[in-house]
Amino acid sequence: MRYSALTLLLALSAATACVPLGTPITDPSAGRVGQASPVQAPRANVPLRFEDAVYDPDIQSVQCYVSTGQPTEIFAPPVVPLNQGNPIVLEFDLLGNQSRRLTARLVHCNADWTPSVLTDLQFLDEINEFNLTDYRTSTGTQVPYYHYRLRVPPVKLSGNFLLVVQGPDRQPLLSRRLLVYDNKMEVAAQLGLPPGGAARYTMQQVDFVIRYGAFPLVNPAVEAKVVLRQNFRWDNAKYGLRPTFVRDAEQQLDYQFFNFENAFPALNEFRPADIRSLRSGGLNVAGVNLQASPREIALLPEPTRAGRAYTQYEDADGQRVFESRDFLGAGATNADYVWTTFQLQAPAVAPGPVYVFGALSDWQLKEDFKLSYNAQQQLYTGRVLLKQGYYNYYFVVGRPGAAPDAAYFEGSYQPTENQYDVLVYYRPPGTRADLLIGYRPLVANGQEVQLRRGSLFR
Known part of the structure; x- marks a missing residue:
């Protein structure tokens, strides 16, 4: 992602104010899409899904990011180191003319996003229920809503966490996946060339190594669980990657495949739409x-981009x-x-x-x-x-x-700029949960990183 021009294009303020919890604020004269009733009808039990999900149609415009104090902070995915110098922030809108008493909680998950068996006190220093007291009503809008904001409390363990927001009935309203890492291993990554003819023009391959040093791995090829993501997506993430080479003397695992196990369609720069005015x-x-x-608002009819010449421009991934x-x-x-x-x-x-x-x-x-x-x-x-x-x-x-x-309408071009990250999980012997002990982000074809081929696999 190229932020130099986007900073000027997309800079916005994130001012919020606190409103104490109390009697719900209502405005009978305000309308909304679907006209919400002043009294919430009871909902049937909603099963919790361990993914980014919205369970209530009144919940809209969810954003989860790392607060850095910069105008581009909303682009930072919810991934933080264990010391958490900058907190993860959740923001969303609740459509309608009535606020609700909302709470949030964290669920520690394993590498495959199944819930771990850890108790709350094993990963938190406080009660695992956080009141969402920071909210404001919309101003001058035809569709009324309440905007909520939550700073996620720090945790004591690394790993996968599911942040769940729930209503007074304890039913989930939304959930978001968060990552907390504690780098115990060194992970290095670079953009490689996928083998095989025309694929080198449409695919992007990420080669990486894990140097575990003095970390106590008995069977490193099995104990290190690796996930590879493109643009912080989970729907097409690569799971179950095993090292192609195990170098015991150097205490290093090499992941450099030849059958596209670590390759993604490069696709195209994203289509933009500016509806700010x-x-x-x-x-x-x-x-x-x-x-x-x-x-x-009607957007322009857009043509397919498959089979057309690639055009590079700045996007927001x-x-x-x-x-x-x-x-x-x-x-x-x-x-x-x-x-x-x-x-x-x-x-x-x-x-x-x-x-x-x-x-x-x-x-x-x-x-x-x-x-x-x-x-x-x-x-x-x-x-x-x-x-x-x-x-x-x-x-x-x-x-x-x-x-x-996406390639059917967007095409796929190797020069496209994409973001990747490598996640390394490990479950210590005698413990009951997977920890995230290695994390490495990488920008392919971007100005933020210099990619030097051949520097990792020496």
Whole structure:
């Protein structure tokens, strides 16, 4: 991700204020999408999913990041070292004209995101229930909402954590995956060239090594569990990678494969849409309907990019920023919700359902982001309620039991800039949970890193 120009393009304030918990604040005259009832109807038991999930349609615009004090902090994934110099922050909106008493808790998970058997006191120094007292009401918006913010407390152990926000009925409203690492091993990574003909032009391969030094590994090839991610996604992460070489003398594990085990489709730079202003059309906006309530924005019909020449430009790697340029103030509370219509030109029906995909959909194939095809117009269209801001996204084709196919409409080009990270887990003998003892981020084809081939595998 290239932040130099994005810092100027997307800088926004994150001002919030605390409102003490008390009697819920209501405004009977305020309307909203679907008109919320002043009294919440009881919900059936909702099973907790150990993934980034939203369980209540009133929860929108969830962001989870590391607070660094910089304008680009919202791009920092929820990954922190164990000493946690900077906290993880969760922000989201609750649509409607009534606030709720919300709490949050942490669940320690194993490397495969199953819950561990640790008790709360084994990874926390405080009671595992955090009140969300930092919230503000929206200002000057057609769609009323309450904006919540939570600083996640520090933990005592490394590993995977699921942050769960729940309502007064103790049912989950949203969940987010967090990572806390404690680097006990040295992890080094570089971008390699995938073997095999045309794949070198469409794939990106990440070669890496793990140097475990004096760390007590008896069977390092088995005990070190490795996960490889692209753009901090979990839906296409690589699990179960075994080292190709074990160098006992150097106490080093090499991961340099030849059958694409550690390779990803490079895809393309993300498509942008700027809906921060309702008074003037932003990037990729075809028109605005100010008479509708909520107001409506139509994006330009977009062509397929597969088979076309690659064009490099700065993007946000699928992320988004919430902001309104029409009014002064914090985008967290003065950005309105608008119906946004996506349009994709397609001469024929795709070999599967088509979705808008990115951080705006939690990197999942959600029904709200599914597009319908008009054969006469040769156009896929779909309408989604989005908060004003700057968005990145792909058009993808859903595939049963597999990661979405983004290359069908976006193409795949090796020079594309992507972010990768390597996660190394280990369960010490006699313990009951996996710890995250190695973490290494890498930017492929970006200005932030200098990639020197051949420097790792000496």
